[in-house]
Amino acid sequence: MLDISTVALFAVACLALTATPGPDMLLIASRSATQGKGSGFATLAGIQAGTYCHALAAAFGLSQLFLAMPLAYDAVRYAGAAYLLYLAWKAFRSPGTSLATTTGLRRYSIASVFRQGLLTNLLNPKMALFVLALFPQFVRPEAGSVALQIMLLATVLNAIGLAVNGAVILMASRLQRAIAGRNHQNSYSGRWPQYLLGTVFGGLAAKLAFDSGR
Numbered sequence: 001m002l003d004i005s006t007v008a009l010f011a012v013a014c015l016a017l018t019a020t021p022g023p024d025m026l027l028i029a030s031r032s033a034t035q036g037k038g039s040g041f042a043t044l045a046g047i048q049a050g051t052y053c054h055a056l057a058a059a060f061g062l063s064q065l066f067l068a069m070p071l072a073y074d075a076v077r078y079a080g081a082a083y084l085l086y087l088a089w090k091a092f093r094s095p096g097t098s099l100a101t102t103t104g105l106r107r108y109s110i111a112s113v114f115r116q117g118l119l120t121n122l123l124n125p126k127m128a129l130f131v132l133a134l135f136p137q138f139v140r141p142e143a144g145s146v147a148l149q150i151m152l153l154a155t156v157l158n159a160i161g162l163a164v165n166g167a168v169i170l171m172a173s174r175l176q177r178a179i180a181g182r183n184h185q186n187s188y189s190g191r192w193p194q195y196l197l198g199t200v201f202g203g204l205a206a207k208l209a210f211d212s213g214r
Contacts, residue, residue: 046117080123
Protein backbone atom coordinates (compact mmCIF):
# COMPACT_ATOMS: atom_id res chain seq x y z
CA MET A 1 0.00 0.00 0.00
CA LEU A 2 1.07 3.62 -0.44
CA ASP A 3 3.42 5.05 2.16
CA ILE A 4 2.54 8.03 4.31
CA SER A 5 4.90 10.42 2.52
CA THR A 6 3.29 9.70 -0.87
CA VAL A 7 -0.22 10.17 0.52
CA ALA A 8 0.86 13.40 2.25
CA LEU A 9 2.32 14.78 -0.98
CA PHE A 10 -0.85 13.86 -2.86
CA ALA A 11 -2.94 15.53 -0.14
CA VAL A 12 -0.98 18.77 -0.54
CA ALA A 13 -1.55 18.69 -4.30
CA CYS A 14 -5.27 18.04 -3.76
CA LEU A 15 -5.55 20.90 -1.28
CA ALA A 16 -4.00 23.32 -3.75
CA LEU A 17 -6.33 22.15 -6.51
CA THR A 18 -9.49 21.96 -4.40
CA ALA A 19 -8.99 25.38 -2.84
CA THR A 20 -8.82 26.95 -6.31
CA PRO A 21 -12.31 28.12 -7.32
CA GLY A 22 -13.69 26.05 -10.18
CA PRO A 23 -16.96 24.75 -11.68
CA ASP A 24 -17.61 22.28 -8.84
CA MET A 25 -17.13 24.92 -6.15
CA LEU A 26 -19.34 27.35 -8.08
CA LEU A 27 -22.12 24.78 -8.40
CA ILE A 28 -21.89 23.81 -4.72
CA ALA A 29 -21.86 27.43 -3.58
CA SER A 30 -24.84 28.38 -5.75
CA ARG A 31 -26.87 25.42 -4.49
CA SER A 32 -26.06 26.32 -0.89
CA ALA A 33 -26.87 30.00 -1.44
CA THR A 34 -30.25 29.22 -2.99
CA GLN A 35 -31.43 26.14 -1.10
CA GLY A 36 -29.38 25.89 2.05
CA LYS A 37 -26.58 23.69 3.32
CA GLY A 38 -28.54 20.43 2.97
CA SER A 39 -28.69 20.86 -0.80
CA GLY A 40 -25.09 22.04 -0.84
CA PHE A 41 -23.86 18.88 0.88
CA ALA A 42 -26.10 16.72 -1.34
CA THR A 43 -24.54 18.32 -4.43
CA LEU A 44 -21.06 17.74 -2.99
CA ALA A 45 -21.93 14.10 -2.22
CA GLY A 46 -23.08 13.58 -5.82
CA ILE A 47 -19.90 15.14 -7.18
CA GLN A 48 -17.74 13.00 -4.90
CA ALA A 49 -19.62 9.85 -5.90
CA GLY A 50 -18.80 10.80 -9.48
CA THR A 51 -15.15 11.16 -8.52
CA TYR A 52 -15.15 7.56 -7.29
CA CYS A 53 -16.69 6.48 -10.60
CA HIS A 54 -13.96 8.28 -12.55
CA ALA A 55 -11.34 6.71 -10.29
CA LEU A 56 -12.75 3.24 -11.00
CA ALA A 57 -12.70 4.00 -14.72
CA ALA A 58 -9.07 5.05 -14.47
CA ALA A 59 -8.23 1.94 -12.46
CA PHE A 60 -9.64 -0.30 -15.19
CA GLY A 61 -8.22 1.74 -18.05
CA LEU A 62 -11.55 3.05 -19.32
CA SER A 63 -10.43 6.68 -19.13
CA GLN A 64 -7.82 5.90 -21.78
CA LEU A 65 -10.75 5.77 -24.20
CA PHE A 66 -10.98 9.57 -24.18
CA LEU A 67 -7.34 9.85 -25.22
CA ALA A 68 -7.54 7.13 -27.87
CA MET A 69 -10.90 8.22 -29.30
CA PRO A 70 -11.47 12.00 -29.45
CA LEU A 71 -15.01 11.39 -30.72
CA ALA A 72 -15.87 9.59 -27.47
CA TYR A 73 -14.51 12.54 -25.50
CA ASP A 74 -16.55 15.01 -27.53
CA ALA A 75 -19.69 12.88 -27.29
CA VAL A 76 -19.55 12.85 -23.49
CA ARG A 77 -18.62 16.55 -23.41
CA TYR A 78 -21.61 17.58 -25.52
CA ALA A 79 -23.92 15.27 -23.58
CA GLY A 80 -22.76 16.98 -20.38
CA ALA A 81 -23.30 20.44 -21.89
CA ALA A 82 -26.80 19.43 -23.04
CA TYR A 83 -27.66 18.14 -19.57
CA LEU A 84 -26.46 21.38 -17.96
CA LEU A 85 -28.51 23.42 -20.43
CA TYR A 86 -31.52 21.29 -19.50
CA LEU A 87 -30.93 22.08 -15.82
CA ALA A 88 -30.60 25.79 -16.68
CA TRP A 89 -33.88 25.69 -18.61
CA LYS A 90 -35.62 23.98 -15.69
CA ALA A 91 -34.21 26.55 -13.25
CA PHE A 92 -35.31 29.56 -15.32
CA ARG A 93 -38.81 28.14 -15.86
CA SER A 94 -39.31 27.07 -12.26
CA PRO A 95 -41.72 29.24 -10.20
CA GLY A 96 -40.07 31.21 -7.43
CA THR A 97 -41.47 29.08 -4.64
CA SER A 98 -39.83 25.89 -5.92
CA LEU A 99 -36.40 27.21 -5.10
CA ALA A 100 -37.28 29.50 -2.24
CA THR A 101 -35.98 28.62 1.16
CA THR A 102 -38.90 29.73 3.29
CA THR A 103 -40.21 27.04 5.61
CA GLY A 104 -43.15 25.16 4.15
CA LEU A 105 -42.41 25.87 0.49
CA ARG A 106 -41.58 22.99 -1.84
CA ARG A 107 -37.88 22.45 -2.55
CA TYR A 108 -35.96 20.10 -4.77
CA SER A 109 -35.46 16.81 -2.95
CA ILE A 110 -32.05 15.88 -1.61
CA ALA A 111 -32.07 12.82 -3.89
CA SER A 112 -32.72 15.02 -6.93
CA VAL A 113 -29.91 17.42 -6.01
CA PHE A 114 -27.54 14.50 -5.37
CA ARG A 115 -28.40 13.01 -8.76
CA GLN A 116 -27.76 16.30 -10.51
CA GLY A 117 -24.35 16.62 -8.84
CA LEU A 118 -23.49 13.05 -9.81
CA LEU A 119 -24.54 13.39 -13.45
CA THR A 120 -22.84 16.77 -13.81
CA ASN A 121 -19.59 15.16 -12.66
CA LEU A 122 -19.96 11.95 -14.69
CA LEU A 123 -20.73 13.86 -17.90
CA ASN A 124 -17.61 15.99 -17.54
CA PRO A 125 -14.83 14.14 -19.41
CA LYS A 126 -12.30 16.65 -18.11
CA MET A 127 -12.74 15.09 -14.68
CA ALA A 128 -11.85 11.69 -16.12
CA LEU A 129 -8.72 13.12 -17.71
CA PHE A 130 -7.85 14.96 -14.49
CA VAL A 131 -7.92 11.69 -12.56
CA LEU A 132 -5.99 9.95 -15.33
CA ALA A 133 -3.32 12.67 -15.35
CA LEU A 134 -2.88 13.15 -11.59
CA PHE A 135 -3.40 9.79 -9.92
CA PRO A 136 -0.78 7.70 -11.81
CA GLN A 137 1.95 10.06 -10.61
CA PHE A 138 1.35 8.79 -7.07
CA VAL A 139 0.62 5.12 -7.78
CA ARG A 140 3.38 2.62 -7.01
CA PRO A 141 2.80 -0.73 -8.78
CA GLU A 142 5.25 -2.42 -6.43
CA ALA A 143 3.13 -1.31 -3.45
CA GLY A 144 0.23 -3.63 -4.24
CA SER A 145 -3.10 -3.42 -6.06
CA VAL A 146 -3.15 -0.41 -8.38
CA ALA A 147 -6.95 -0.27 -8.22
CA LEU A 148 -6.91 -0.08 -4.42
CA GLN A 149 -4.27 2.63 -4.50
CA ILE A 150 -6.34 4.69 -6.93
CA MET A 151 -9.44 4.33 -4.76
CA LEU A 152 -7.39 5.37 -1.71
CA LEU A 153 -6.21 8.48 -3.58
CA ALA A 154 -9.82 9.21 -4.58
CA THR A 155 -10.81 8.99 -0.91
CA VAL A 156 -8.06 11.43 0.06
CA LEU A 157 -9.21 13.83 -2.68
CA ASN A 158 -12.81 13.58 -1.51
CA ALA A 159 -11.88 14.06 2.15
CA ILE A 160 -10.03 17.28 1.33
CA GLY A 161 -12.87 18.34 -0.94
CA LEU A 162 -15.29 17.80 1.93
CA ALA A 163 -13.25 20.06 4.21
CA VAL A 164 -12.77 22.85 1.65
CA ASN A 165 -16.22 22.76 0.07
CA GLY A 166 -17.84 22.16 3.44
CA ALA A 167 -16.56 25.58 4.51
CA VAL A 168 -17.90 27.06 1.25
CA ILE A 169 -21.30 25.46 1.88
CA LEU A 170 -21.54 26.87 5.40
CA MET A 171 -20.59 30.37 4.26
CA ALA A 172 -22.98 30.30 1.29
CA SER A 173 -25.86 28.99 3.40
CA ARG A 174 -25.35 31.87 5.83
CA LEU A 175 -25.69 34.23 2.88
CA GLN A 176 -28.84 32.38 1.84
CA ARG A 177 -30.44 32.85 5.25
CA ALA A 178 -29.54 36.53 5.33
CA ILE A 179 -31.06 37.17 1.91
CA ALA A 180 -34.11 34.97 2.47
CA GLY A 181 -34.99 36.98 5.57
CA ARG A 182 -35.51 40.18 3.63
CA ASN A 183 -36.13 39.30 -0.01
CA HIS A 184 -39.90 38.84 -0.11
CA GLN A 185 -40.98 42.30 -1.27
CA ASN A 186 -41.48 41.63 -4.99
CA SER A 187 -41.66 38.88 -7.60
CA TYR A 188 -38.11 39.47 -8.85
CA SER A 189 -36.54 39.05 -5.41
CA GLY A 190 -38.62 35.89 -4.94
CA ARG A 191 -37.18 34.46 -8.15
CA TRP A 192 -33.51 35.26 -7.61
CA PRO A 193 -32.58 31.67 -6.64
CA GLN A 194 -33.56 30.11 -9.95
CA TYR A 195 -32.04 33.01 -11.88
CA LEU A 196 -28.76 32.36 -10.08
CA LEU A 197 -28.90 28.59 -10.62
CA GLY A 198 -29.94 28.97 -14.24
CA THR A 199 -27.03 31.31 -14.89
CA VAL A 200 -24.58 28.94 -13.19
CA PHE A 201 -25.82 25.91 -15.13
CA GLY A 202 -25.79 27.86 -18.40
CA GLY A 203 -22.26 29.12 -17.78
CA LEU A 204 -21.00 25.63 -16.96
CA ALA A 205 -22.65 24.28 -20.11
CA ALA A 206 -20.94 26.91 -22.27
CA LYS A 207 -17.58 26.23 -20.65
CA LEU A 208 -17.89 22.49 -21.17
CA ALA A 209 -19.10 22.84 -24.77
CA PHE A 210 -16.56 25.36 -26.00
CA ASP A 211 -13.50 24.58 -23.87
CA SER A 212 -12.40 21.55 -25.85
CA GLY A 213 -8.76 21.37 -24.77
CA ARG A 214 -7.73 17.94 -23.47
